[in-house]
Amino acid sequence: MSLSPNVRWKSVLASADAFSQALRERDKRVNSFLEIDAALRSAGGTSDSGPLAGLPIAVKDNIAVRGFQLTCGSKILSSHVSPYDATVVARLAAAGAVPVGKTNLDEFGMGSSTDNSAGGSTNNPWDLDRVAGGSSGGSAAAVAAGLVPLALGTDTGGSVRQPAAFCGVYGLKPTYGSLSRYGLVAYASSLEVAGLLSYDIDLIRAAYRIAAGEDVMDQTSVGVPQGELLPPAAVRRVAFLGGELGLDASTAAAYRAMRELVESQGVTVDEVELETADYVVPAYYTIATAEASANLARFNGIRYGERPVFAENPEELVRSARGAGFGSEVKLRILLGTYVLRSGFQEQYYQRAQRIRTAIRHELGKLYETFDLIMLPTFPTVAFHHGERELDAFQQKVADRFTTMANLAALPALSIPAGIYDGLPVGIQAMGPAFSEERLLSFAELLAKDLPPARPPAYGTPLCDELADASGGRS
Amino acid sequence: MDRSELDITAELALMDLTDDERGQLETAVAQLLEYFSVMDGIDVSGLAPTTRALQEGNRLRSDVLRTDGEAAQALADDILEQAPDLEDRFIAIPNVL
Numbered sequence: 397m398s399l400s401p402n403v404r405w406k407s408v409l410a411s412a413d414a415f416s417q418a419l420r421e422r423d424k425r426v427n428s429f430l431e432i433d434a435a436l437r438s439a440g441g442t443s444d445s446g447p448l449a450g451l452p453i454a455v456k457d458n459i460a461v462r463g464f465q466l467t468c469g470s471k472i473l474s475s476h477v478s479p480y481d482a483t484v485v486a487r488l489a490a491a492g493a494v495p496v497g498k499t500n501l502d503e504f505g506m507g508s509s510t511d512n513s514a515g516g517s518t519n520n521p522w523d524l525d526r527v528a529g530g531s532s533g534g535s536a537a538a539v540a541a542g543l544v545p546l547a548l549g550t551d552t553g554g555s556v557r558q559p560a561a562f563c564g565v566y567g568l569k570p571t572y573g574s575l576s577r578y579g580l581v582a583y584a585s586s587l588e589v590a591g592l593l594s595y596d597i598d599l600i601r602a603a604y605r606i607a608a609g610e611d612v613m614d615q616t617s618v619g620v621p622q623g624e625l626l627p628p629a630a631v632r633r634v635a636f637l638g639g640e641l642g643l644d645a646s647t648a649a650a651y652r653a654m655r656e657l658v659e660s661q662g663v664t665v666d667e668v669e670l671e672t673a674d675y676v677v678p679a680y681y682t683i684a685t686a687e688a689s690a691n692l693a694r695f696n697g698i699r700y701g702e703r704p705v706f707a708e709n710p711e712e713l714v715r716s717a718r719g720a721g722f723g724s725e726v727k728l729r730i731l732l733g734t735y736v737l738r739s740g741f742q743e744q745y746y747q748r749a750q751r752i753r754t755a756i757r758h759e760l761g762k763l764y765e766t767f768d769l770i771m772l773p774t775f776p777t778v779a780f781h782h783g784e785r786e787l788d789a790f791q792q793k794v795a796d797r798f799t800t801m802a803n804l805a806a807l808p809a810l811s812i813p814a815g816i817y818d819g820l821p822v823g824i825q826a827m828g829p830a831f832s833e834e835r836l837l838s839f840a841e842l843l844a845k846d847l848p849p850a851r852p853p854a855y856g857t858p859l860c861d862e863l864a865d866a867s868g869g870r871s
Numbered sequence: 872m873d874r875s876e877l878d879i880t881a882e883l884a885l886m887d888l889t890d891d892e893r894g895q896l897e898t899a900v901a902q903l904l905e906y907f908s909v910m911d912g913i914d915v916s917g918l919a920p921t922t923r924a925l926q927e928g929n930r931l932r933s934d935v936l937r938t939d940g941e942a943a944q945a946l947a948d949d950i951l952e953q954a955p956d957l958e959d960r961f962i963a964i965p966n967v968l
Contacts, residue, residue, distance in 0.1 A: 462949070476953075477953060479946055479949035479950045479952075479953065480946055480949075571925070572924050572925060573924075573925055586922065586923060586924065612932055615929070615930045615931075615932075616923070618925060672913070674909060674912070674913075675909065675910055675912070675913050677906075678906055678907045678909050678910050679910060681903065681906075681907070682907055682910070689884060693885075696885065698964075711885070714885045715885050715886060715887040716887055718884075718885060718886040718887065719886055719887025719888060719889075720887070722886070724892065724895065724896070727886060727888070727892065727896060728896055728899050728900065728903075730884050730886065731877070731880050731881060731884060731886075731896060731900055732900055732903055732904070734880050734883050734884040735872070735876075735880045735900065735904070736907070738880070738883065745907055745910070747920055748910050748911075748915060749910060750920030750921050750922060751915035751918040751919070751920050751921075752910060752913060752915060752918075753920070753921040754915075754918045754919060754920065754921045755913065755915060755918055757921060757924070758918075789899070790899070790902055790903070790906075793903075794906075804921075804924075805924065806924030806925050830925060
């Protein structure tokens, strides 16, 4: 593990005021943070000698960090402050990482743009007129703008990988359960997992190893089999998803180039098509919205959330709190989820989607008998403009066709920066069998030798280097 | 989905909708439900539903008092500090009767 980023960042963190001021200044046009801890009060209590000592991290605002707000990008939680740390945050902090702020997201993680946030839109550091992707758009933009070396996100249907692709950074969605969900505000419990975003594969590897493993506070958490952490066998056979993929020109070119790059490494490449391909997204949205309608029942102005000043009775209070507190995308998904779970419709939608989920798992499982990895685009397009100019809300959902299968099948997937086309980054995913994180990261490292990630021109120098240079100049 | 189905669903979800929202959501929900009907195109007979991806069955733990007494107390204090109104260590809520 390379410790050099820690050393550089640590010296910067030592002067809290200068760091938070510079962070705020640099974030003005990107708007990736919803809250920045000016005093870096969390820096005090953390380990001084851990493997992540002094490393600032950004945390998506649907993950609990004690003393920080936890708004989930929603009006209904606008004044909520977390009294405890999520397990992933606690484990990274125990290793020395310092949470410096909370990042913007689509409300409750529902969206692909970070435009659906009560905290305003986040802008893509490569082109401020474009979205950063979503729902972990703030975390991806914060890393791409060089504000922090590592950020935490959550991935329910692509919410770490798609913004990572849009912003040109690595985004790891680990095996379901390998990172505890304790302290993640639940949207679709059977699909989601915390994820990591960075330019630095070593940092993702280190943070994953520190944060992964069983947690008594999350009964769906699982221990990573020890053998999986050993140096992996070389990747020999890779499947590239073929067929009519509906990619834009940049993504299609990057995907072709990636295939050539993989072939040039002496890896056997085959093209595969999935029989379940057309059913992935509808099954995903059926399950995700059904689970959301149950999980978001707790935001009712009584158990959690802002409540109206006056109501005639408890039921009116709940209706009014939810009516006023949720944004339109959240309302849409709650309504859909409630509908597909209504008696009489369950077999047609929810049960059927869960059986399709089984079919997808079987089909992918079969492919992994032959192939070490499956590679596929992260998203069909590069980052789109704000305001649904290229893709409307419905088309954005259909475009989740490459990311949602990893969630349905609980598999790890890594979005890899695959070059810059017309000034915008493209991400290509590698998806592996359960617990193959190390294989994914090592393979990405191999590819990075020929195709290293790039930083956006306007944010070419990480903040730590800029500050270190400035202080060096003064002394 | 027609307007009355939408209203019944909103009723079940305990969520007030404005007239504007009802119009927009009616269209959006109908569009997605139609999209969901794509799922009719695959034969899923004989496939068991997946409710959890990797884990088999429930995992239980003993119902015992947390041993980190001080941390638990600090957590309780932090939560109480956020309550809009307190009476001693009780959260005071608006009268609902």
